[in-house]
Amino acid sequence: MSTTSEVATSVPTLADKHSGIPQYLLEKAVNAKKAIREGSTDKVGEKKPARSVAIPQGVDEDTFFKAIDELRGTLGAQHVELNDKPLEDGWYMEHPNTHDAMTIIDQEEFVSSAVVYPGSTEDVQKVVVWANKHLVPISPISMGRNLGYGGAGPRVRGAVVIDLGRRMHAILDISPEDYTCLVEPGVSYYALYEELQKRGLGDHMWIDVPDLGGGSVMGNALDRGVGYSPYGDHWAAHSGLEVVMPTGEVVRTGMGALEGSNTWACFPYGFGPYIDGMFSQSNFGIVTKMGMTLMPNPGGYESFMYTFPREEDLPQIIDIIRPLRISNILENVAQLRHVVQALAVRGQPRTHWYGGSGPIPDAVVHEAAAALPAGDYTWAYFGMAYGPAAARQHKLGIVDAAFRRVPGARRVDAADLPADDYFWSRDRVARGTPDLHELRWCNWRPNGSHVAFSPVSPIRGADAAALLELARRRHTEFGGIDLFPAFCVGLREMHLIVEIVFDRRDAGRRRDAMRCLRAMVDDAAALGYGEYRTHLALMDQVAGTYAWGGGALGRLHETIKDAVDPNGILAPGRCGVWPRRYRGKGWEMRGGGDQGADHEETSQGKGVDGAGKAA
Ligand code: EUG
Numbered sequence: 001m002s003t004t005s006e007v008a009t010s011v012p013t014l015a016d017k018h019s020g021i022p023q024y025l026l027e028k029a030v031n032a033k034k035a036i037r038e039g040s041t042d043k044v045g046e047k048k049p050a051r052s053v054a055i056p057q058g059v060d061e062d063t064f065f066k067a068i069d070e071l072r073g074t075l076g077a078q079h080v081e082l083n084d085k086p087l088e089d090g091w092y093m094e095h096p097n098t099h100d101a102m103t104i105i106d107q108e109e110f111v112s113s114a115v116v117y118p119g120s121t122e123d124v125q126k127v128v129v130w131a132n133k134h135l136v137p138i139s140p141i142s143m144g145r146n147l148g149y150g151g152a153g154p155r156v157r158g159a160v161v162i163d164l165g166r167r168m169h170a171i172l173d174i175s176p177e178d179y180t181c182l183v184e185p186g187v188s189y190y191a192l193y194e195e196l197q198k199r200g201l202g203d204h205m206w207i208d209v210p211d212l213g214g215g216s217v218m219g220n221a222l223d224r225g226v227g228y229s230p231y232g233d234h235w236a237a238h239s240g241l242e243v244v245m246p247t248g249e250v251v252r253t254g255m256g257a258l259e260g261s262n263t264w265a266c267f268p269y270g271f272g273p274y275i276d277g278m279f280s281q282s283n284f285g286i287v288t289k290m291g292m293t294l295m296p297n298p299g300g301y302e303s304f305m306y307t308f309p310r311e312e313d314l315p316q317i318i319d320i321i322r323p324l325r326i327s328n329i330l331e332n333v334a335q336l337r338h339v340v341q342a343l344a345v346r347g348q349p350r351t352h353w354y355g356g357s358g359p360i361p362d363a364v365v366h367e368a369a370a371a372l373p374a375g376d377y378t379w380a381y382f383g384m385a386y387g388p389a390a391a392r393q394h395k396l397g398i399v400d401a402a403f404r405r406v407p408g409a410r411r412v413d414a415a416d417l418p419a420d421d422y423f424w425s426r427d428r429v430a431r432g433t434p435d436l437h438e439l440r441w442c443n444w445r446p447n448g449s450h451v452a453f454s455p456v457s458p459i460r461g462a463d464a465a466a467l468l469e470l471a472r473r474r475h476t477e478f479g480g481i482d483l484f485p486a487f488c489v490g491l492r493e494m495h496l497i498v499e500i501v502f503d504r505r506d507a508g509r510r511r512d513a514m515r516c517l518r519a520m521v522d523d524a525a526a527l528g529y530g531e532y533r534t535h536l537a538l539m540d541q542v543a544g545t546y547a548w549g550g551g552a553l554g555r556l557h558e559t560i561k562d563a564v565d566p567n568g569i570l571a572p573g574r575c576g577v578w579p580r581r582y583r584g585k586g587w588e589m590r591g592g593g594d595q596g597a598d599h600e601e602t603s604q605g606k607g608v609d610g611a612g613k614a615a
Contacts, residue, residue: 097161228430
């Protein structure tokens, strides 16, 4: 048996587990775990009250448990787990697959009744057939690390989570000639990176990684996640899928549909209608394999960081970035970050910097920032130039002249920055080396959790200013939440990511965060901005903002949903798409109404249509 201190300092590695940490990040992970433990108000070893299984609505208890027994017979009893134990949130590297570990409403809302572990595409088909037979909702996850957007949680309480990654985590192919790979759901960025190193290919080709490397390569692409090399648009970089449909058939898309094809991951379209899009951010199928393109080593790289002192120069900075980014002088998905995040990402609680209760004052932030290695500023641009020195010099020269038009602009000399500075984390991430650093700002609050407000806009100064202004206004209104904005610049657009960090054990803080998010979504929509991705709790509201033509797109989604999933068993409500059996029964979460301001919202509806016979 391990002692408490061993438990506190042990982190599963890739040698232990498909979802583990690579050796090179182990020490960092151990330290992260310690810091999170210190910021938790949960008592170690405290006995949590027993809880019972969340039976999904529309299924009676008896039928449910009989169905679970049947599934045990089909998959093997060891591959079916009831979720009848207290909910443990764990932390990033030891996250639950039963619920949302960073819940923004009551912890019992986005919870599963059971978790199942298919070992193959055939097993996934069996689970789907079973779900149709018993009308049990199912909710697939790849790794379950969609943290900030609902994690492993199902949208419908009591759905059976299909943890695809636990047993399906093979890297089926890596092609050094074509610069492609073919992966199963449980392959993390950490695992793919390590495999390339192991095969001696790490110098030959790069993967593209998001801020945290523990996520599923496939799951992140399906959720249209973002990384920071020139291959940062993960969905655009994928090529070909294998999908289990909600009725149990298996299809392969693109070149995967041609028997014996060797172009699965080289050419994404195949022949005929391009179907792949309907399987991203959707509940139209369960993806079990995905092809992915990889980037050739560009023959050199150089990170750079520019800082700008004045907040009001944001529009000018953004307008300078736009033409340079679209013409690929700025080559990667870069981040423009606010200085308050330079404090937060140091990993200490906000009380280390400021004892007051309102938002941390500017004067405090700037004084503290002045003592950090990169010095004081308001905005910092983190980018990377790729290619041999001569090519980099050419691009960096243009960038330098352009950024220096902003008053007080400064290029930070990387040689002045210590090895543990955040700058080097951005450097690793932009050259395809997965990291864990970004987790640190979660410690800003006790029981630190985060939810993102993620609107997209053109790369225009006026848009950046409008979005920042509405975010600041609403952060001030709802309890003085500290504002953490980061502009992630794609090619012709930018994702503004505003992470609200809140104490998930504090219902008041959760409610403030939720109301702030809801207000920002509506404000943004009124100005013509939509979110690229959102948390489970906000999916109905965000889907509702894509309402052109009297909700034409939403109706098309419903038409497709009813056609491909007539019993409405697959991830009901994901991304605002509700199957017929659930519609008109109060499942949508939009805030307001009788889920008023003084109560936490609930994810529950008022039942489902029983028979599922498509009327
Ligand atoms: C981040 C970036 C995202 C996202 C959530 C978080 C990074 C925060 C570009 O997409 O969806 C620093």
